[in-house]
Amino acid sequence: MADYQNRPLSPDDLDVISGLPRHAGELFYMYPKGVYPLTPEQIRETLKTRFCPTVITAEGGEIAAYANLYDCVRGAECWLGNVIVAPGYRGKGASSYLIRTMMDKAKREFHAPYLNLICHNTNTPALLLYTKLGFRLYDVSEKTGPDGERLAGIHMRVSL
Numbered sequence: 001m002a003d004y005q006n007r008p009l010s011p012d013d014l015d016v017i018s019g020l021p022r023h024a025g026e027l028f029y030m031y032p033k034g035v036y037p038l039t040p041e042q043i044r045e046t047l048k049t050r051f052c053p054t055v056i057t058a059e060g061g062e063i064a065a066y067a068n069l070y071d072c073v074r075g076a077e078c079w080l081g082n083v084i085v086a087p088g089y090r091g092k093g094a095s096s097y098l099i100r101t102m103m104d105k106a107k108r109e110f111h112a113p114y115l116n117l118i119c120h121n122t123n124t125p126a127l128l129l130y131t132k133l134g135f136r137l138y139d140v141s142e143k144t145g146p147d148g149e150r151l152a153g154i155h156m157r158v159s160l
Contacts, residue, residue: 002058002059002064002089002092002093002094003058003059004056004057004058004064004093004094004097005056005057006054006055006056006057006097006098006101007054007055007057008052008053008054008055009047009053009054009055009066009068010055013055013063013066014040014043014044015040016063017038017043017055017063017066017084018037018038018039018040018042018043019037019038020038020063020066020084020085020086020087021034021036021037021038021084022087023036024036024146025146026084027146028120028145028146029083029084029120029123029126030082030083030084031046031082032143034046036146046068046082047068049070050068050069050070050081050082051068051069051070051072051078051109051110052068052069052102052105052106052109053066053067053068054066054067054068054098054101054102054105056094056097056098056101058089058094062086063086064085064086064088064089064094064098065083065084065085065086065089065094065095065097065098066082066083066084066098067080067081067082067083067084067098067099067102068081068082068102069081069102069105069106069110072106072110072112073110073112074110074111074112075110075111075112075113076112076113077112077113077114077115077116078106078110078112078114078115078116079115079116079117079118080099080102080106080115080116080117081117083095083098083099083117083126085098090125095126095129096129096132096133099129099130099133100133102115103115103133103158103160106160107160112160113159113160114157114158114159114160115135115157115158115160116155116156116157117130117135117155117156117157118141118143118153118154118155118156119153119154119156120143120145120151120152120153120154121151121152121153121154122145122151127154130156130158131156133158134158134159135156135157135158136156136157136158137154137155137156138155138156138157139155140152140153140154140155141153141155
């Protein structure tokens with residue numbers, strides 16, 4: 001397993017992060033409102049309503065993952081968003097490190113008692129990871145996938 005570090009997003013990271021989704025399906029999991037291919041401009045626009053944009057790096061500084069927080073209400077709740085892990089770091093602990101880092105940021109910076117997220121029912125690896133990290137289902141909503149198909153948005157939360 002690699003030795004990971006976290007740091008705030010830098011403008012220099014946008015080109016790399018926008019290249020992480022390999023196809024429209026992956027982009028949908030990361031950024032459902034995004035248009036494939038993801039561009040730095042789309043990320044910049046999203047950042048206007050996001051908090052704590054965080055980059056996970058591996059040894060040598062290579063970007064391994066990215067996420068941010070949104071709709072955070074101090075002392076009440078926070079939402080995890082735009083989670084993406086570089087293909088070469090999937091299954092190597094980067095996603096667990098990323099999610100734990102974002103849980104810590106929500107607790108430390110917003111005093112959130114829990115962290116929420118929505119994961120689509122077709123994203124089995126993410127659902128399994130979130131469950132392993134303590135997230136539990138609390139609601140389901142209907143979503144529309146990139147090809148117009150009906151999906152379930154699995155609402156999950158973890159106590160911080």
